[in-house]
Amino acid sequence: MPRHVACVMDGNGRWAQRRSLPRTAGHRAAETTVIDIIEAARAAGVEWLSLYAFSTENWNRPGAEVDYLMRLVRRVVRKHAPLLLARGIRCRFLGAADPRIPRELAQDFDALATLTAGNRGMTLTVAFDHGGRRDIVEAARSLIRSGTPADEVTERLFADHLPFPDTPDVDLVIRTSGEQRISNFMLWQVAYAEWVFPDVLWPDFRAPDFLTCLHIYRHRDRRFGGVPPRTNGDPS
């Protein structure tokens, strides 16, 4: 069972276009999937779930769509806060530093994080206004500010300066809609992740699809850069 699963929620726009609906309708339909997947992951025993909700590059989308997304996210956060609390899910928001994020939304993020901070069930990290490179740059800045001598910098030490340093490495990334890209997502943490690319679009993605992905993961042979056990012959 993967400890940390991350989802890149791709395909909302295409889902809407195939139905001749505005792109915003696709985002709205994504809400159901999000809740479904959170529940499925929790029930399956996943300890860490990360969702890529909004990237630093997404600010380049049309203004109206961004505005709509902000309002939608705020509504979703407020609507499901009691459920998340009751389910024992600890929520936090990765990124969310841009001043373009409406103040009320940022306050709601803070409120939800405060509310669920004591929960010990699954940890849900929502990457909102997130960029993997930006996090690494921030970590480097923080490292330099702390005055660590260059020789002492190790991978472990560097990781301690990333946002939410308690987050373990991602074991499995699910990217829906068949796209096969990383898109600047949690670059440091996905170093050894297995990737699964279901063809289904995110609004159509459901708990059974999620479980299929977990199943695929379990049959992968993870080697972390080493060699497969019991190979024939001597690799050296």
Add this chain to the structure above:
Amino acid sequence: MTTGTTGTADEKPLFGPESQFRAFFDDPRWALAVIRATVLEAAHPQIGAALADNSTFVAHPWRRLRNTFLSMRRMFDADPAVREREAARLNRLHARMSGTDARGRGYDAMDRATRAWVVATLYESAVTMCRLSGQPLDQDTMERMYAEYRSFLAALDGDAEELPEDLNDFWRYFDRVVEDELENTEAARIILYRLFDHLPAPALLDGAPTLWAVGRAVVGPLLGAITVASLPEPYRRKSGLPEMPGAATLMQGAYLAAGLTRFLPEGWINPQTVIQTLTLPPDSDDPRARTATALRARMKRASALLRLLTPLSTDTGPDPAPADSAATGEGRRPAEEFFRQVLDQTGDGHLDWPDLAAMARELATRLDLDEPEETRLYDAFAAWWRELQTALDTDGDGRVSADEYAAAVPSLAGPALIRVAEVLFDVTDKDGSGTIDADEHRALFRTAFHRDLTTTEGSYGRSAFVGEFLSFMSGRRRNTAYDPLLADA
């Protein structure tokens, strides 16, 4: 001058643990009765003027409540020396309060007739509280309690001549003052209408503004209505206070309910614990601070939930206002906020002598100063006030407005302020050792030393102390030990 009054050594066992006076201390009804008594006091033109000018109860009600409560505890201490000392302290404190009200009439907190009225309102409110909650006192108890209150006044004033000797005459005296002397003063209006609606959160709930605001929005008007309904009818008529349908029932219900708590197990309601927990600063090293911190975390969570559950207003478009916290540099607060939280102690929107006097009073109370140290501290603050007035009062109206302050912030650290810091150091350093040790630090700040760099080997030197004080007062630095001392509500 309000509820925090006096009573000294008296050979009669009136202040013993069995007195009626003391029995009400732990009675929740007493809270309602004290609010009522305070309104009746504030309605007296002399007291009203003194309150409006000098009192910090609008800006720092919780600190004020705590001080009053501790003062009353000391006044009823079993040890006569403690009582005597507290009476002397209160007399000194009130002797510094005199002036003229808005209509040019003089007031003096040492006026004997006025002080008698304070005691009279407390006595009458105690009797009324029992009546309203359906447990009227019998004649004997009333007489005995009256004698207690008279000796309380005698402890403060030397004798109780200003209150009639006989209880029957007292009721005539009380009705006469209500009919003839009480007015619809500004102070009474503030207590009834402004205080409860704007009551700042106590330290415990500081992290949960939403929760506090919601609770206050419900409880504030209720408390106001309950208090109005419990005031004597002639006063309500004279001041044009509203008669609200059902208010009388509500008021009696509240008194009754508060009275019923006497059936709770002993120790469930202990006002001392409640008040001290409410006003405990977050970083205090008091053993109860852990509980308070846990409680505060819970409050924060409840507040967050409440925030998330409040329905969205229909128009929630993106707000163009950027994060406003970015403008305030590290650990500094905007001039306006510093003015409101620290300088304007009386909460009237201006910096005036009573504001600085209130600071001196708070420091003197904390350090439990006697003469001549207390006068030295007041004198230093008075010199500082003259310096501020000269430097900041540009329009010459005798006081400093928030705008005048904001325009001239850098000139705040003059020689007189440095002098204040030095005197404060001297009086804090009780043993005259030249350094402030852990106990002396605790007396002033109620915490142990902070784990920062200002202390060397468990003591606090003069220059470090003066530097800290100046950086708080002029550099407007946050998070120093002075914040809970002067800025907390």
